[in-house]
Structures are given as C-alpha cells and as structure tokens.
Amino acid sequence: MSGEGTRLIMGPFNRVEGDLEVRLDTSLDTVVSAEVSSPLYRGFERMLVGKPVHDALVYAPRICGICSVSQSVAAARALARLSPAAVPEAGGYAVNLVHAVENLADHFTHFYLFFMPDFAREVYAREAWYAPIAARFRAIKGSAAREALQARASWMEIMGLLAGKWPHTLSIQPGGSTRAISRPEKVQVLTLIRRFRQYLETTLFGDKLEAVGELASTEALHAWSEGRSSDFAQFLQVARALELDRLGRTRNAHMSFGAYEQGAGHLFAQGVWVAGAVQPLETASIAEDVSHAWYAQMAGAHGPLRDAPVPDVQNEDAYSWCKAPRLGGQVVEVGALSRLLVDGHPLALDMARKGGHVTARIAARMLELALVVPAMEGWISAIDPDAPFIDHSALAPVGEGAGLTEAARGSLGHWLCADAGRLDHYQIIAPTTWNFSPRDRRGVPGPLEQALEGTPIRPGEEEPVAVQHVVRSFDPCMVCTVH
Amino acid sequence: MTRPVRLLWLQSGGCGGCTLSLLGAQGPDLVSALELAGVEIVWHPSLSAASGREARARIEAVASGDEPLDIFCLEGSVMTGPDGTGLFHRMAGTDEAMMRVIERVALRADYVLAVGSCAAFGGITAAGGNEVGAVGLAYDGRQAGGLLGPDFRSGKGLPVINIAGCPIHPDWFTQTVQQIAAGVFDERDIDEWQRPLAYTGHLVHHGCARNEFYEFKASAENLCDMGCMMEHLGCKGTQARADCNIRAWNGSGSCLDGNYPCINCTAPGFEEPGHEFTQTPKISGIPVGLPTDMPKAWFVALASLSKAATPARLKDNAARDRMVTLPRDKARDAGGAKPGKGKQ
Numbered sequence: 001m002s003g004e005g006t007r008l009i010m011g012p013f014n015r016v017e018g019d020l021e022v023r024l025d026t027s028l029d030t031v032v033s034a035e036v037s038s039p040l041y042r043g044f045e046r047m048l049v050g051k052p053v054h055d056a057l058v059y060a061p062r063i064c065g066i067c068s069v070s071q072s073v074a075a076a077r078a079l080a081r082l083s084p085a086a087v088p089e090a091g092g093y094a095v096n097l098v099h100a101v102e103n104l105a106d107h108f109t110h111f112y113l114f115f116m117p118d119f120a121r122e123v124y125a126r127e128a129w130y131a132p133i134a135a136r137f138r139a140i141k142g143s144a145a146r147e148a149l150q151a152r153a154s155w156m157e158i159m160g161l162l163a164g165k166w167p168h169t170l171s172i173q174p175g176g177s178t179r180a181i182s183r184p185e186k187v188q189v190l191t192l193i194r195r196f197r198q199y200l201e202t203t204l205f206g207d208k209l210e211a212v213g214e215l216a217s218t219e220a221l222h223a224w225s226e227g228r229s230s231d232f233a234q235f236l237q238v239a240r241a242l243e244l245d246r247l248g249r250t251r252n253a254h255m256s257f258g259a260y261e262q263g264a265g266h267l268f269a270q271g272v273w274v275a276g277a278v279q280p281l282e283t284a285s286i287a288e289d290v291s292h293a294w295y296a297q298m299a300g301a302h303g304p305l306r307d308a309p310v311p312d313v314q315n316e317d318a319y320s321w322c323k324a325p326r327l328g329g330q331v332v333e334v335g336a337l338s339r340l341l342v343d344g345h346p347l348a349l350d351m352a353r354k355g356g357h358v359t360a361r362i363a364a365r366m367l368e369l370a371l372v373v374p375a376m377e378g379w380i381s382a383i384d385p386d387a388p389f390i391d392h393s394a395l396a397p398v399g400e401g402a403g404l405t406e407a408a409r410g411s412l413g414h415w416l417c418a419d420a421g422r423l424d425h426y427q428i429i430a431p432t433t434w435n436f437s438p439r440d441r442r443g444v445p446g447p448l449e450q451a452l453e454g455t456p457i458r459p460g461e462e463e464p465v466a467v468q469h470v471v472r473s474f475d476p477c478m479v480c481t482v483h
Numbered sequence: 484m485t486r487p488v489r490l491l492w493l494q495s496g497g498c499g500g501c502t503l504s505l506l507g508a509q510g511p512d513l514v515s516a517l518e519l520a521g522v523e524i525v526w527h528p529s530l531s532a533a534s535g536r537e538a539r540a541r542i543e544a545v546a547s548g549d550e551p552l553d554i555f556c557l558e559g560s561v562m563t564g565p566d567g568t569g570l571f572h573r574m575a576g577t578d579e580a581m582m583r584v585i586e587r588v589a590l591r592a593d594y595v596l597a598v599g600s601c602a603a604f605g606g607i608t609a610a611g612g613n614e615v616g617a618v619g620l621a622y623d624g625r626q627a628g629g630l631l632g633p634d635f636r637s638g639k640g641l642p643v644i645n646i647a648g649c650p651i652h653p654d655w656f657t658q659t660v661q662q663i664a665a666g667v668f669d670e671r672d673i674d675e676w677q678r679p680l681a682y683t684g685h686l687v688h689h690g691c692a693r694n695e696f697y698e699f700k701a702s703a704e705n706l707c708d709m710g711c712m713m714e715h716l717g718c719k720g721t722q723a724r725a726d727c728n729i730r731a732w733n734g735s736g737s738c739l740d741g742n743y744p745c746i747n748c749t750a751p752g753f754e755e756p757g758h759e760f761t762q763t764p765k766i767s768g769i770p771v772g773l774p775t776d777m778p779k780a781w782f783v784a785l786a787s788l789s790k791a792a793t794p795a796r797l798k799d800n801a802a803r804d805r806m807v808t809l810p811r812d813k814a815r816d817a818g819g820a821k822p823g824k825g826k827q
Contacts, residue, residue, distance in 0.1 A: 010534070011577070012538055012574065013535060014533070014534045019575050042571070043611075047611030054759055059610065066499055113529065117532050118532075146512055146514050149513055153508065153509045154734075157733055157734030160734040160740075161733075161736060164741020166732075169738075170761070171742065177707075179741055311614075463535045463536055
C-alpha cells in the first residue's frame with residue numbers, strides 16, 4: 001500500500017535484460033526519489049586481465065547476450081588501436097550490417113516483448129483503448145508475440161549468413177569481417193532485409209519506412225497516427241491518452257559516440273547535445289565515480305584507461321554494482337533518442353524540446369527502425385564482392401586504446417592496455433551504466449533516478465504502473481551495465 | 484484432465500544470451516513450440532508480465548512447495564562469492580542470495596535443466612581467476628558438485644540435465660522440453676556430462692562444409708580463409724560434441740560457416756583452453772588436440788599421406804576467403820557431351 005513517506009522496493013524488475021531493482025521513496029501519490037540498484041556482479045573487467053589480447057573477442061561478446069555484437073565491435077575497435085589495420089570498405093559495410101541487425105532486433109524485441117505488454121495490465125482494464133491493445137500485446141499470449149518472434153527470427157537469418165550465428169560471433173575482427181559476401185549472397189541478404197521491411201511496413205508502421213522517417217514534428221507524428229491501426233500507431237494513441245510525454249522527464253545532456261561508420265563519418269553523428277546545441281565529444285573527460293557502488297573507494301577518478309575499481313561489498317554508501325560514469329562531471333543520457341538528437345533529426349528535436357520522456361524514447365527507437373533499414377539496403381548494395389573484407393595486420397604486443405561504438409541502448413566503450421601480448425587493463429562503460437547510474441559523490445542522481453522523480457502513483461497501487469513505463473522506456477540492459 | 488507442464492526459468496550469473504538465442508527458434512517459433520508441448524510458463528524474466536512482488540510470489544509458491552513445478556530452468560552460473568555468501572547476486576527485491584533461491588527451487592522440481600554452459604559448468608563467468616565463485620548447478624568446471632552436489636537427483640530421479648553451449652541452439656532446448664513433456668526423457672538420453680545426446684551424439688565436425696579441406700589437410704591460415712581451421716586456427720570441431728553443422732544456426736549458419744573456429748563451447752572448462760582461442764597449440768608441429776578416437780600415430784601417418792595427395796584446387800582455395808579454383812566436370816572439357824550421339 002502506498003502511504004505517506006513509504007519506501008517501496010520493486011524487484012525482480014523483469015522484461016528488461018538482466019537483474020534490476022528499483023527503490024522508491026513515495027508520498028501519497030508521487031515518487032519523491034529513486035535509487036536504481038544493479039544486484040549482479042560478474043567481473044569481466046578483472047577476468048580479462050592476463051588474457052592473450054586477441055581473446056578479448058571471445059570473452060567480450062559474452063558480457064551480453066542481447067548486445068553481443070556491440071560488445072564485439074567495441075572490443076575489435078579497441079584492439080585495432082594495437083594494429084595498423086585499416087578495415088577495408090566492404091568489411092566495414094559487413095560489420096555495419098551485422099551490427100544493425102542486432103541493434104534493430106533489440107528495438108523490435110523491446111517494443112513487442114518488453115515494453116508494450118504493460119498496457120495489457122488489469123489497471124487499464126477500464127480505458128477505452130484497452131480491449132484491442134490487451135488482445136494484441138499481452139505478454140506471451142497476445143497475438144503480437146508470435147508474429148513478432150517469427151519476423152525477428154527471420155531477420156536474424158542475416159546473422160546466420162554474415163556472422164555464423166547470433167549471439168556471440170567471432171566474425172568481427174580488428175581488421176574487418178571474417179565472412180566475405182559473394183554475389184549470390186548479396187541478393188540473399190537484400191531479400192532478408194526486404195522481408196523485414198515488409199513486416200515493418202505492413203504491421204509495425206502501416207506505412208512506407210521513408211514516410212515514417214520523414215515525420216518532422218510531434219504534431220505530424222500524431223496526425224500520422226490518427227486513424228491508423230498499425231502497432232506503432234496504436235502505441236501513439238495510447239501514449240496520448242495516458243500522456244506518456246509527461247512521464248519520465250529528464251533535462252540531461254545527450255551523448256552519442258557515432259553509429260555505423262560510413263567513410264570518415266557515421267550514419268548517425270558523434271557528439272554531445274546540450275540544451276539544443278551539439279558540442280564535440282571529449283572522451284578524455286569520461287570518468288567513473290564509485291562513491292555509491294560496491295567498489296573500494298579511489299583517491300580520484302582518472303578515466304577508464306587508468307582506473308580499475310576493485311569490488312568491495314563493505315562500502316556503506318553503496319546500493320548498486322553499477323558505477324556512475326560522468327562526462328566532464330555531468331550526467332549524460334544515451335540511447336536512440338540521444339543519437340537522433342545529436343544527429344539533428346527534426347522529430348527528435350521537437351519531441352525533446354523540453355527534455356526526454358517516455359513517448360520520445362519509444363518513438364526514437366521506432367524512428368531508427370525506419371531510418372536504418374533503408375541504409376542497410378544501401379550498404380549491401382554498395383558491397384563489392386570481389387574486394388577484401390578484412391585486413392590481417394598483426395596486433396602489437398604493447399599498446400593501449402579505446403573502442404567506441406553505439407549499441408542499441410546507446411554509447412558503449414571499451415578501454416584496454418596491453419603488455420607482452422596480454423591484456424593488463426580492461427574497462428567497459430555500457431549504455432545502461434550511463435542511464436541507470438547511481439548517485440555520484442556530489443549526490444547527483446543518474447538519469448533514470450531523475451526520470452522517476454515525480455512519477456504519479458494511482459490510488460491503491462502497490463507497484464505503480466507508471467514506474468514500469470518509465471523504467472522500461474530506457475530499454476535497460478543490466479548485464480551490460482555491470483558486466 | 485492433465486494439467487499443463489509448469490516451467491519456471493531463473494537467471495543468475497550469465498549474459499541472457501541463451502534466452503535471446505531461444506527467441507530465435509524457428510519452425511515453430513518459441514511460443515508455439517512451448518504451447519505444442521503443453522508447457523505453461525510459471526515465470527520467465529524476459530517474457531512474463533509479472534514483475535516485482537507478483538513475480539516473487541510465483542517463485543516463492545514453487546520454492547515452498549505450495550505449487551508443483553515440473554521443469555526448472557537456470558540460465559547463467561550460480562554466484563557463490565564473495566566468500567561463499569552469494570552476494571555477487573542478490574535476488575532483486577529481496578535480501579536473499581540468488582544461489583539460495585536457486586537451491587530451494589531446484590529441490591522442488593521434477594526436472595532441473597541447466598541452460599547454457601554457465602548454468603551447467605560455470606562457463607565464461609568462471610573464467611580467469613573466478614573471483615566471483617561462479618559454478619554450475621551440478622558441476623564446478625569438470626568437477627562434479629557445483630551448487631547441488633554430485634549426488635543430486637531431481638523429482639523424477641534424474642541428475643541436472645546440462646543443455647550446454649555458449650549460447651545454446653534453440654532446438655537443443657525446445658526439443659529437450661518437448662521430450663520431457665511427452666514423458667520420454669530418461670537416463671538413456673544424456674551423455675557422460677549429462678548433456679542431451681540428441682545433440683551431443685554428434686561432433687561439430689559432422690557436416691562441416693570444410694570436410695574436404697580436412698581430409699586433405701588443406702589448412703586455413705587466417706580467420707576468413709576457406710580451409711580447415713584445425714591445424715592453425717584452434718578449431719576443435721573434431722573433438723567438440725554438438726550438431727552445429729548438421730542443424731543450422733539462424734537459418735543457415737554455424738561458427739565454421741562464419742569462418743571462425745569451433746571453441747568447443749559445449750564442454751566443461753571451454754572458457755580456459757590454456758592457449759589463445761584462435762591458435763592451435765602444437766608439439767613438434769602436431770596439434771595437441773587430435774580428432775576424437777583417433778590414435779596419434781595414425782593421425783600423423785594419414786595427415787602426411789593426405790597432405791601429399793592434396794588436389795591443387797584445395798591448395799589454391801584453402802588460404803583464400805573465397806573459391807578461386809572451382810570444381811569442374813572433366814567430361815565437359817573432354818568433349819564428353821556429344822549431343823549428336825545421344826539416344827534416338
């Protein structure tokens with residue numbers, strides 16, 4: 001029961017990837033403050049120390065079964081700092097394709113399996129929109145689950161072709177992709193992309209991807225959704241009815257490491273979006289604070305290329321295994337919305353004018369589906385099947401460097417040092433480490449903790465449904481978060 | 484009236500990749516596969532609506548014995564550290580170490596399934612110094628024991644069934660569950676590491692598209708080459724127990740088809756091979772790990788013989804990332820196709 005000054009602990013908070021607990025201090029009808037706790041620690045950063053450098057490509061993807069390729073890409077890029085290898089153009093496209101298949105599958109899985117089933121909860125049974133939404137999106141039993149699983153599985157057939165299997169491929173290497181793509185395979189892949197496009201255009205959007213990608217304002221988005229019965233349009237109608245644009249508000253800076261390399265740049269640009277202006281990314285100002293996490297306290301933060309926190313359950317201020325990464329000491333938010341803000345997509349800019357919110361985060365993922373699938377058709381078509389896909393230059397036994405990429409959920413970085421052909425330092429900062437960070441030494445809460453403040457609680461609610469929407473709107477990946 | 488087969492799934496020290504692999508089940512999809520087997524999901528962390536208090540209540544109802552449990556699945560290692568407290572994984576929403584919850588549930592189940600090599604043997608989470616104390620349900624690496632002890636038997640008298648793999652192939656799970664639900668899974672269906680024989684009765688080598696290169700010891704030199712990866716690139720397909728090249732991954736693939744070696748991920752201890760994963764350890768030029776059941780002297784003799792006999796085509800192609808010399812029917816070149824002399 002919610003009452004004045006109640007402490008509420010929600011866990012296991014499921015339909016997220018991995019383990020999550022959310023602790024709330026509530027008043028009668030509102031969340032006053034929140035603490036986000038990651039309760040599982042596995043120790044990949046320490047496990048990797050002492051391993052042959054190239055073996056990072058076996059261990060790193062296994063940090064996460066849902067962002068496995070992103071972990072491969074970050075590890076391969078960090079290892080590439082030990083080598084003069086330059087990824088050949090065709091190899092770059094092949095890696096982009098494999099990475100995009102994973103990222104888009106994650107957006108798709110999040111929407112159908114993780115996020116939407118909350119609208120089938122009994123608490124909404126009296127809403128006018130309830131019956132068709134519950135029939136469509138109810139967990140496991142709704143009509144969408146089966147259809148979405150089938151569309152997703154057929155989409156993942158691209159992984160069978162280009163990466164051997166998913167998750168946990170070894171096809172992504174510092175010098176490119178192990179899997180050259182032949183002329184007939186180009187057509188096979190293009191056909192699989194078109195099959196997914198067909199599902200998206202028929203069922204998810206009910207419109208051409210290009211038409212969705214061109215929606216330029218909140219007003220245009222809502223006009224587009226009216227009278228449309230596609231899955232995304234139905235979400236937008238519910239979002240309006242429930243005013244999800246008022247939920248999960250944040251006023252943070254947004255960061256992107258840049259997604260899908262194309263020539264010298266990216267399909268989605270690198271940078272930091274602060275109050276409407278884009279600034280260059282200064283990775284040297286990234287550092288992790290462990291004041292509220294179960295690690296031995298350090299004299300100061302020097303960044304992930306130098307710091308290697310040691311687990312310590314004795315820290316009495318701690319409530320999470322998640323460290324608190326900060327950019328120049330500031331909280332930043334990452335994810336699809338952040339990528340589109342940094343890249344200047346007009347719909348993202350309009351939706352987030354007054355800050356991030358639940359509707360904007362969901363819409364940004366859907367927008368990425370609409371924008372990236374056409375880009376993939378371009379990449380596969382641009383591949384010269386007679387060109388090299390990989391550069392085999394050897395890795396130097398000594399060196400250091402960072403590997404940066406964008407996972408589905410946002411910015412992912414690996415920082416490593418090598419000596420005598422072995423790793424002697426390895427640090428990982430994952431997207432949800434940024435988004436679900438605990439407080440830092442100044443007591444500043446992380447993005448989700450901020451987003452939860454002020455979340456309404458319905459009369460008699462024991463585990464507020466609005467909290468569920470806010471938490472899942474970030475699409476957290478907890479196994480990446482702590483690793 | 485028979486009630487549905489009740490399945491509870493918990494996760495601990497793993498990456499969730501076995502669930503994610505399972506979501507890719509095809510012919511039929513996962514939801515249909517479970518429905519056809521008459522399986523009802525009591526709770527699954529990625530799929531179920533129930534969260535928080537409601538989820539805890541469902542788990543507790545089973546752990547206390549108030550409600551029956553037919554199949555318990557654990558994904559991820561059991562986290563016993565630090566210092567045996569299990570606090571590296573506290574169950575969210577509670578103060579209880581996850582290993583205690585796992586133990587209480589396992590003791591109530593008719594069948595206990597370790598899904599993936601982490602839950603079976605400790606797996607990747609146990610790599611390095613294993614500071615976190617990651618173990619499997621009934622093994623700590625190759626050592627019988629793990630969380631539940633070497634003599635553990637589930638309600639139906641079976642040891643933990645180890646669906647090992649990193650990750651599992653979706654069919655390894657769905658077919659095991661279908662067999663259990665049909666009441667036809669017993670001791671005869673598991674191998675010496677308690678893995679389902681349905682897939683470990685094979686070697687990864689079986690059906691490998693590189694078999695011709697293997698036969699003639701025409702070897703790949705770099706990751707991407709078409710040749711056999713046993714000699715230089717660490718491939719353990721001739722020893723690894725799984726049907727990866729018979730049963731396609733994600734429609735058509737396998738590690739070998741992705742042009743990278745088998746790392747024997749269904750075996751206990753695969754996470755610490757004692758050498759760089761993609762380099763073959765050798766003594767006087769002979770790979771240390773020989774094909775299953777192959778005497779060393781015969782391997783050496785046959786390898787040198789077959790190397791001497793390697794067709795030019797295989798030599799040309801082995802260290803290339805695409806075929807440069809193709810097979811060609813000599814009858815076509817010898818003028819063997821003589822249309823004028825066909826039957827009337």
